[in-house]
Amino acid sequence: MTKVFSSEYIIKAFNMLENEHSKLKRTEAERHAEILGKFPEYGELEEQLAQTARDIVSVVINGRIEDRYEVLEKIKNKNLSIQKKMTDILVNNGYDEDYLKPLFYCDICSDKGAVNGEWCSCIKRAAIKFAAADLNENGSLCTFDDFDLSFYSDKYSEKCDCVPRETMKKNLEDCKRFVEKFNGTGSGIFMIGATGLGKTHLSLAIANELIKKGWSVVYNSVPELLRKLNSEQFGNSDGDTMRIITDCDLLILDDLGAEHNTEYSSSVVYQLLNARVAHNRPMVVSTNLEMGEIKARYQDRIWSRLFSMRVLLFYGTDNRLRTAGNNW
Numbered sequence: 001m002t003k004v005f006s007s008e009y010i011i012k013a014f015n016m017l018e019n020e021h022s023k024l025k026r027t028e029a030e031r032h033a034e035i036l037g038k039f040p041e042y043g044e045l046e047e048q049l050a051q052t053a054r055d056i057v058s059v060v061i062n063g064r065i066e067d068r069y070e071v072l073e074k075i076k077n078k079n080l081s082i083q084k085k086m087t088d089i090l091v092n093n094g095y096d097e098d099y100l101k102p103l104f105y106c107d108i109c110s111d112k113g114a115v116n117g118e119w120c121s122c123i124k125r126a127a128i129k130f131a132a133a134d135l136n137e138n139g140s141l142c143t144f145d146d147f148d149l150s151f152y153s154d155k156y157s158e159k160c161d162c163v164p165r166e167t168m169k170k171n172l173e174d175c176k177r178f179v180e181k182f183n184g185t186g187s188g189i190f191m192i193g194a195t196g197l198g199k200t201h202l203s204l205a206i207a208n209e210l211i212k213k214g215w216s217v218v219y220n221s222v223p224e225l226l227r228k229l230n231s232e233q234f235g236n237s238d239g240d241t242m243r244i245i246t247d248c249d250l251l252i253l254d255d256l257g258a259e260h261n262t263e264y265s266s267s268v269v270y271q272l273l274n275a276r277v278a279h280n281r282p283m284v285v286s287t288n289l290e291m292g293e294i295k296a297r298y299q300d301r302i303w304s305r306l307f308s309m310r311v312l313l314f315y316g317t318d319n320r321l322r323t324a325g326n327n328w
């Protein structure tokens, strides 16, 4: 299943940042060598500048308190005049005055990748880009436009007490509206219906649209996510999956109910849902389970969170069977 913005994308983003940073450091070094080669006096000024720094330290440590201020002031003026001479060499020879300033790929974090203990926006942006690239590879066919309503019967069905095509048209519109109004907060959508009725298609279409708009979207099946969390918690693999799925703008959980039915998995599912609800962060959850099965399987605290979202019921016959030519 397609993964979006999982820890591998964060690692890729950090690698990208490191590469870009190294490239810029090489450029810096080349520029420096170029200027020293052309203007040897620039190197002498650099040496003088370094000396003023050493002088300042020496005055602070050894200088007499009475005339410390005066001496420091003198050094400061000397320092400024050296800097001015250095800038003049550049400017008088047709260079930009910032030609030898340190270069950073990201001015916000100076290429550290984090600010105040949070990922910098440059990392998030890059992770989204990598994630979107993968998503497009795997789910490029999933857009709202190619969601084909003609797959669904336009005849009244007693089983669902509805006309499936009409219900699905409404579901499609609800998903489009969810994207239009999306602002990174709120509850989300809970899709219920048998396999092959278009839940994954609409989830991927939502992900595609939101990624295009610059939102970070995590898309994972519940069993896969549990495996990943389990190996991070108990195995050797390190990662920050829990943090990513808590922090991303939209979490799409596919195939709820396909995970092993254990107390551990239930508690992790609850943790996932709760983390999102507690931060007022939206989700799109889908399940093949029927309404009764959901209630039988999950404790109140889980299904009350699931049913606090907009519930979309999917009706019809498995699209994949239909495309394979089966009668229905």
Ligand SMILES: [Zn+2]
Residues within 6 Å of the ligand: 106, 107, 108, 109, 110, 111, 112, 113, 114, 120, 121, 122, 123
């Ligand atoms: Zn940054």
